Amino acid sequence: MLSTELPHAAADADEYGCIRRSIYLDGMIYKLSFVVNYLIRFDLNAPSDVAIELPHKNAADRHGFIGMSRGSLYYSYHDESGLMISIWLLEDRCKRDPFWKLTHRISVDSLTSKYPDVRNSGFHFHTYAIHPASDIIFLGNPTMVISYDLKSNKSEEVFTLSSGLKISSGQHFVHLYSPCYAVLSNFDNNCG
Numbered sequence: 001m002l003s004t005e006l007p008h009a010a011a012d013a014d015e016y017g018c019i020r021r022s023i024y025l026d027g028m029i030y031k032l033s034f035v036v037n038y039l040i041r042f043d044l045n046a047p048s049d050v051a052i053e054l055p056h057k058n059a060a061d062r063h064g065f066i067g068m069s070r071g072s073l074y075y076s077y078h079d080e081s082g083l084m085i086s087i088w089l090l091e092d093r094c095k096r097d098p099f100w101k102l103t104h105r106i107s108v109d110s111l112t113s114k115y116p117d118v119r120n121s122g123f124h125f126h127t128y129a130i131h132p133a134s135d136i137i138f139l140g141n142p143t144m145v146i147s148y149d150l151k152s153n154k155s156e157e158v159f160t161l162s163s164g165l166k167i168s169s170g171q172h173f174v175h176l177y178s179p180c181y182a183v184l185s186n187f188d189n190n191c192g
Helices: 109-114 116-121
Strands: 021-026 026-033 036-041 048-053 064-069 072-078 085-089 099-107 126-130 136-141 144-149 153-158
Touching: 021 064, 064 126, 072 126, 072 144, 085 136, 099 109
Parallel strands: none
Antiparallel strands: 021 026, 026 036, 036 048, 064 072, 072 085, 085 099, 126 136, 136 144, 144 153
16 A cells, blocks of 8 residues: 555555556665556655656546667656657656656657558557666557657657568567666665
8 A cells, every 4th residue: 555645545555556667766766656646656765655646637548658778767648549648747846746847748649640551550659668867758559660860859760570460469569688787685776
């Protein structure tokens, strides 16, 4: 059970709906909860947790994604209309009341204009990964993965499946390798 009070819909720990992917950053673990629209932060140095409200109110469709880049935590969300991908930075993440700052919005229409097969397929792009050391995110759908440079707004095809093949199962996570040098017996906290 969490010590942070969450809405009654999540009174049971099994109902938080956290995704499998977690982010470890500065002695804390972050997990998304789609049931109650929160990012849950677990402080490993002082056993406590904080529920950080997500920057939108309807995450139940599970289009959210968390990732880390250059020591910052990001949240990406594909809206219900399928027309926009928004990316937020978690500011003051080590404090009791962190907040979200919108950093980028990507028009899916302009993105798919470069990939007409995707536009005609009815599939939407979702965030698969955030590059750990640059302003690049990886977007994908059941037929392809692309890289998208947030500074230049340019995309590049990374991988396309052969015609007729699709990535299935609904969970399309790409896990970039990023070394973690945490000393697990110490859990140094750079937020203190």
